Amino acid sequence: MAGASPCVKYSMFVFNFVFLLCGILILSIAIWIRASKDGQGAVNSGDNGANSHSSVNMLIAVGAITVVMSFLACYGALKENRCMLLLFFIGLFPILLMQLTAGILAAKFKPEAERALKATLRESAQLLSQTNEEGRKFQKTMVTFQKEFKCCGLISGAADWGSNFEEAYESCKCSNPSDSCITYTGRNVYKQTCEPVIRASVSNHLDVVIGLSFGLAAVEVLGMVFSMILICQIEKR
Known part of the structure; x- marks a missing residue:
């Protein structure tokens, strides 16, 4: 058959x-x-x-x-x-x-x-302003993330970094002033937070x-x- x-x-x-x-x-x-x-x-x-x-x-x-x-x-x-x-x-x-x-x-x-x-x-946003080992490790990750996705901070923007802002500024830096930028301590940073x-x-x-x-x-x-x-x-x- x-x-x-x-x-x-x-x-x-x-x-x-x-x-x-x-x-x-x-x-x-x-x-x-x-x-x-x-x-x-x-x-x-x-x-x-x-x-x-x-x-x-x-x-x-x-x-x-x-x-x-x-x-x-x-x-x-x-x-x-x-x-x-x-x-x-x-x-x-x-x-x-x-x-x-x-x-x-x-x-x-x-x-x-x-x-x-x-x-x-x-x-986690609180870790951005800390100086201990746990905070430093998280900050390193955030710096890389901010550079890639053009954002700054997690909740309150650049203010989340506190006294560590100077170290993170390059990753937050907004080169071309526009609607996507705001001024923080006299510098242009990304308005968009990473959250x-x-x-x-x-x-x-x-x-x-x-x-x-x-x-x-x-x-x-x-x-x-x-x-x-x-x-x-x-x-x-």
């Missing part, structure tokens, strides 16, 4: 090849978010940070598993291997649950994570987690449908 429909078989292959690319994408972005310095404030902020951490770690696991499963599905579709396709279908179900859980966790704790981050940044920049970056990272979670969940449902159709056709031959 004839094998599975070539249309379904190659559609399944193409679908899972795209799914493989999606798995690589989610794995790459999740690792990027996990390692991003901008996002550390959110994922390290108390209990809410632990939940955000869990969401990203879950996405890393899902991405890795998805890559392996998609490869098996591509091979199973080309070779019309019922065992591999069934394994793909069964394995996709817990991945779907994990994907939805990660998205729900990220969506649920996003407002709390943002509030915790805001509170953490207000506490909204950091908060926007963290919020964007969380949005990526949420979008990937629910977007790939829809793709996974289609994968299960394709695999079941192909399994049924193979059984009938």
Whole structure:
């Protein structure tokens, strides 16, 4: 008897090849978010940070598993291997649950994570005017951040630096006077503080987690449908 429909078989292959690319994408972005310095404030902020951490770690696991499963599905579709396709279908179900859980966790704790981050940044602003080892370490990081994102201070702008302003001035310096500059102790510095920049970056990272979670969940449902159709056709031959 004839094998599975070539249309379904190659559609399944193409679908899972795209799914493989999606798995690589989610794995790459999740690792990027996990390692991003901008996002550390959110994922390290108390209990809410632990939940955000869990969401990203879950996405890393899902991405890795998805890559392996998609490869098996591509091979199973080309070779019309019922065992591999069934394994793909069964394995996709817990991945779907994990994907939805990660998205729900990220969506649920996003407002709390943002509030915790805001509170953490207000506490961190006090380190800018200190002279101890902890303060110096944080100040070094802030100087680099200010240069890159053209902002100054965290909450109150250049005033956050206190007596340390002279050391941080070059990173706060606004070369071309405009609406983006203000005067502090007779010098032009960036009007924009770094707090909204950091908060926007963290919020964007969380949005990526949420979008990937629910977007790939829809793709996974289609994968299960394709695999079941192909399994049924193979059984009938």
